[in-house]
Amino acid sequence: MFEAALAHGLNQPTRAHLALRRAVDELELAGYAMYTAAARRRLGQLIGGAEGRMLVANGERFMSSQGARDLEAITELHCPGFA
DSSP: OHHHHHHHHTTOHHHHHHHHHHHHHHHHHHTOHHHHHHHHHHHHHHHOHHHHHHHHHHHHHHHHHTTOOOHHHHHHHHSOSOO
16 A cells, blocks of 8 residues: 555556555455455545446445444545545
8 A cells, every 4th residue: 555655646646556456455365354445445536437436335335334434534544645
């Protein structure tokens, strides 16, 4: 996620998207569900469109199921550097 945030800050959207996709896959394999949801939500916000809306909804659904209320704050906590 650090690489993705750095790329985002350097205005390199393709690099940021690819790095976030890798992060989602790796975090999911490692079992870090909240981090996965945050990275998925952030990726969806960045790419937009139908795929982006689906990613945001999936991330938010998990966060809400865990009792999260301020989804943006939780996203920024677990996937910082994009706000």
